[in-house]
Amino acid sequence: MELKLQSFFSVLILFSLCLSASAQTCRNYNGFTNNEVFEACVDHPVLNSFLHWTLIQSNNTLRIAFRRPSTSPNQWIAWAINPQGLAMFGSQALVAYRNSSGIPHAYTSNVAFPGPTLQESSISFEVPQLTATYVNNEMTIFATIILPASMTTINQVWQEGPLAGGSPASHAITDTNKASRNTLNLLTGSSTAAEDTVLKKRNTHGVLNAVSWGTMMPMGAIFARYLKVFKGADPAWFYLHVACQSSAYAVGVAGWATGIKLGGESLAVEYNTHRNIGITLFVFGTLQVFALLLRPNKDHKYRIYWNIYHHSIGYSVIVLSIINVFKGLDILNPDGKWKRAYTGIIIFLGAVAVVLEVVTWIICIKRKRSNSDKFPHNINGVNGINGNATRGENRV
Numbered sequence: 001m002e003l004k005l006q007s008f009f010s011v012l013i014l015f016s017l018c019l020s021a022s023a024q025t026c027r028n029y030n031g032f033t034n035n036e037v038f039e040a041c042v043d044h045p046v047l048n049s050f051l052h053w054t055l056i057q058s059n060n061t062l063r064i065a066f067r068r069p070s071t072s073p074n075q076w077i078a079w080a081i082n083p084q085g086l087a088m089f090g091s092q093a094l095v096a097y098r099n100s101s102g103i104p105h106a107y108t109s110n111v112a113f114p115g116p117t118l119q120e121s122s123i124s125f126e127v128p129q130l131t132a133t134y135v136n137n138e139m140t141i142f143a144t145i146i147l148p149a150s151m152t153t154i155n156q157v158w159q160e161g162p163l164a165g166g167s168p169a170s171h172a173i174t175d176t177n178k179a180s181r182n183t184l185n186l187l188t189g190s191s192t193a194a195e196d197t198v199l200k201k202r203n204t205h206g207v208l209n210a211v212s213w214g215t216m217m218p219m220g221a222i223f224a225r226y227l228k229v230f231k232g233a234d235p236a237w238f239y240l241h242v243a244c245q246s247s248a249y250a251v252g253v254a255g256w257a258t259g260i261k262l263g264g265e266s267l268a269v270e271y272n273t274h275r276n277i278g279i280t281l282f283v284f285g286t287l288q289v290f291a292l293l294l295r296p297n298k299d300h301k302y303r304i305y306w307n308i309y310h311h312s313i314g315y316s317v318i319v320l321s322i323i324n325v326f327k328g329l330d331i332l333n334p335d336g337k338w339k340r341a342y343t344g345i346i347i348f349l350g351a352v353a354v355v356l357e358v359v360t361w362i363i364c365i366k367r368k369r370s371n372s373d374k375f376p377h378n379i380n381g382v383n384g385i386n387g388n389a390t391r392g393e394n395r396v
Helices: 002-022 197-226 236-265 272-293 303-332 336-374 379-395
Strands: 040-043 050-056 061-068 075-081 091-098 104-111 126-135 138-146 153-164 181-185
Touching: 061 075, 075 138, 091 126, 091 138, 091 153, 104 138, 197 236, 197 272, 197 303, 197 336, 236 272, 272 303, 303 336
Parallel strands: none
Antiparallel strands: 040 050, 050 061, 061 138, 075 091, 075 153, 091 104, 104 126, 126 138, 153 181
């Protein structure tokens, strides 16, 4: 009986120890090999990881230790601050893994689009100290980061993934991997899985520009080029063209302003080509608005030069708009259906333009022939037959 009781209590003690080990929290941890002590810590809700930190507000210095138990030798870990929002893109990451020599290697990486990678690169924060340790299957990143003045709340992103060929490879895309981000108050230690407002701004920017520059502008050009060939559509085509292009410009300016604001808030990632095309579109669109105010009469001697200018700028805007919308889709990287939908719209508008171009040429050719029949220009036809007859009558 006593033997059975002893066995029962032994099992109970072992079970309690296992529970305490599995319920490990950052506050009961004292296993840093360098005996470093941190003022605060937080248990991450996913991916079995912990963050310890000390914030020195006088010089905006953040000292952190990011650790993940149960990390295999073929895994990497990363912890990042994203100045733009709760997203992977734009994250300023600290990465660590065991290299081929079995030595922990830590480095910085700017996770930018396209093709987010963890290649070694400089980040927007100064990191004067960065090391890593790997003890008892626990990987820990130690770092000193110089934050911008008065930054006491950060968007933190953490992740883990496999190694491939001795280098970090893409991580899994499970619900826990997607949930490994939140907003952390460095003063209180409170964290919030806040909504990604930056992504919402980017989506708004994309929708405004795709509708205005990328769709309404080509439609307005179609109205102007192909409706005016129909006599009954004059001057309705002109007002329809102006209304469509003016609305597109107004919505487009709102989308452009949203993009400028997003660019100003981005401390880490720049999309130079997309931005430069956007600025060019705004300038060209504004020139078109002023051109409308300076439009000469049809019979004015300078009207031909105005037409050349207006058409050149207009078609340039259309081409650049479509290119920039696809650039933006590559940056946002939404579900493939959105890119396919916009591609379908452009193909449809292009098909309509081709059909109307053929119809326009047919109408113009028929109209020219009809005018030639009414007003023949053959000299023999006009003066030869009638003239000879007249002379014959005079001779009689």
